[in-house]
Amino acid sequence: MAEFLQAVDDRKILHVDLDAFYAQVEMRDNPALKKVPLIIGRDPDLHHGHGVVATANYIARKAGVHSAMGSSEAKRLCPNAVFVAPDFDKYRSVSAQIHEVFAEFTDKVEPVALDEAYLDVSQSPMAGATLAAELRHRIWQETKLTCSVGVSYNKVLAKLGSEHHKPNGVTVIGADVALDFVAALPIKDFRGVGKKSQEKFEKLGIKTGADLRALSQDELRVHFGSFGDQLYWQARATHFGQVKDHRIRQSVGKEGTFEFPLHDRSAVLATFKDLATKVVANMEAKHLVGRTLNIKVRDDDFNTLTRSITQANPFQLNPDFLARKAQSIFDDLYPDDFAIRLLGLTFSNVSPQAFQSLSLFDYD
Numbered sequence: 001m002a003e004f005l006q007a008v009d010d011r012k013i014l015h016v017d018l019d020a021f022y023a024q025v026e027m028r029d030n031p032a033l034k035k036v037p038l039i040i041g042r043d044p045d046l047h048h049g050h051g052v053v054a055t056a057n058y059i060a061r062k063a064g065v066h067s068a069m070g071s072s073e074a075k076r077l078c079p080n081a082v083f084v085a086p087d088f089d090k091y092r093s094v095s096a097q098i099h100e101v102f103a104e105f106t107d108k109v110e111p112v113a114l115d116e117a118y119l120d121v122s123q124s125p126m127a128g129a130t131l132a133a134e135l136r137h138r139i140w141q142e143t144k145l146t147c148s149v150g151v152s153y154n155k156v157l158a159k160l161g162s163e164h165h166k167p168n169g170v171t172v173i174g175a176d177v178a179l180d181f182v183a184a185l186p187i188k189d190f191r192g193v194g195k196k197s198q199e200k201f202e203k204l205g206i207k208t209g210a211d212l213r214a215l216s217q218d219e220l221r222v223h224f225g226s227f228g229d230q231l232y233w234q235a236r237a238t239h240f241g242q243v244k245d246h247r248i249r250q251s252v253g254k255e256g257t258f259e260f261p262l263h264d265r266s267a268v269l270a271t272f273k274d275l276a277t278k279v280v281a282n283m284e285a286k287h288l289v290g291r292t293l294n295i296k297v298r299d300d301d302f303n304t305l306t307r308s309i310t311q312a313n314p315f316q317l318n319p320d321f322l323a324r325k326a327q328s329i330f331d332d333l334y335p336d337d338f339a340i341r342l343l344g345l346t347f348s349n350v351s352p353q354a355f356q357s358l359s360l361f362d363y364d
């Protein structure tokens with residue numbers, strides 16, 4: 001019998017990560033670059049010593065070059081490196097192709113960067129390893145690019161898996177091996193462990209996952225606060241974070257409550273207008289669009305009603321238009337007299353306006 005709890009979790013999660021994405025795209029498009037140390041970033045000699053390494057191919061990495069390093073330092077480490085300026089339009093269009101492949105496998109996709117995502121494929125009858133192989137094959141067919149995939153029953157382990165055999169590898173971490181895998185990990189590989197916590201661990205004499213697992217939850221809390229709880233569960237290969245399908249789970253909304261109940265329709269319309277203005281500003285700031293508009297109404301007797309409209313295409317982000325939509329739903333709900341204590345207007349089925357909104361700073 002196991003000496004500690006390992007929670008039962010029968011999900012199938014993939015973490016997919018293209019190998020040295022920007023560099024790989026440039027080498028695909030110009031095969032001569034495959035034979036040289038390649039750095040995606042501005043050449044420091046042409047930019048007064050400025051510039052940052054976006055990514056580098058594996059030849060340059062062997063010389064010690066890595067993402068987010070200053071270009072001047074990279075050049076010092078690897079004087080014969082070839083610098084190519086990043087072409088984000090191209091990377092975004094390749095990313096869109098990759099996401100089309102993801103969609104063949106599941107709708108539950110959580111993008112992390114242009115070239116990196118979590119997929120929840122629990123609904124498939126096929127084994128995770130089979131799905132990973134098929135996914136890699138499809139990405140290769142469509143883009144001629146390689147990726148690394150981690151397969152497990154939670155996101156943390158799937159991510160550790162994709163990092164384990166990089167580049168161009170698959171690592172399956174099933175429940176039978178997960179505790180051993182985690183036990184052997186160096187402490188720096190645990191999620192959330194940065195320089196500061198590494199120093200603390202060093203003082204405590206904690207070097208690996210096995211050492212970490214020997215600490216009680218209380219001890220971890222004393223040293224790391226609430227992060228201690230996360231570490232406690234990571235050491236037990238347990239993590240219940242869901243693959244966040246941005247289109248479904250995220251919502252953006254606003255509510256207004258009234259000390260004195262509203263009785264007339266013009267006040268309701270004015271309130272919807274005010275809420276819609278705020279929600280639109282929030283959506284625009286986040287570069288989001290939404291396909292479902294939700295209205296919430298609470299009356300003086302504390303009855304709460306919600307109604308929604310879903311469209312095939314995103315709603316236009318126009319406060320007057322949205323306020324009138326909300327009002328027509330309201331009029332259907334309350335054709336006669338009313339006394340309203342709360343009104344809410346929320347978008348769900350929210351998605352990015354385009355892939356442009358994804359972070360460009362998660363370079364690998």
Ligand SMILES: [Mg+2]
Pocket residue numbers: 017018019020021115116363364
């Ligand atoms: Mg990558």
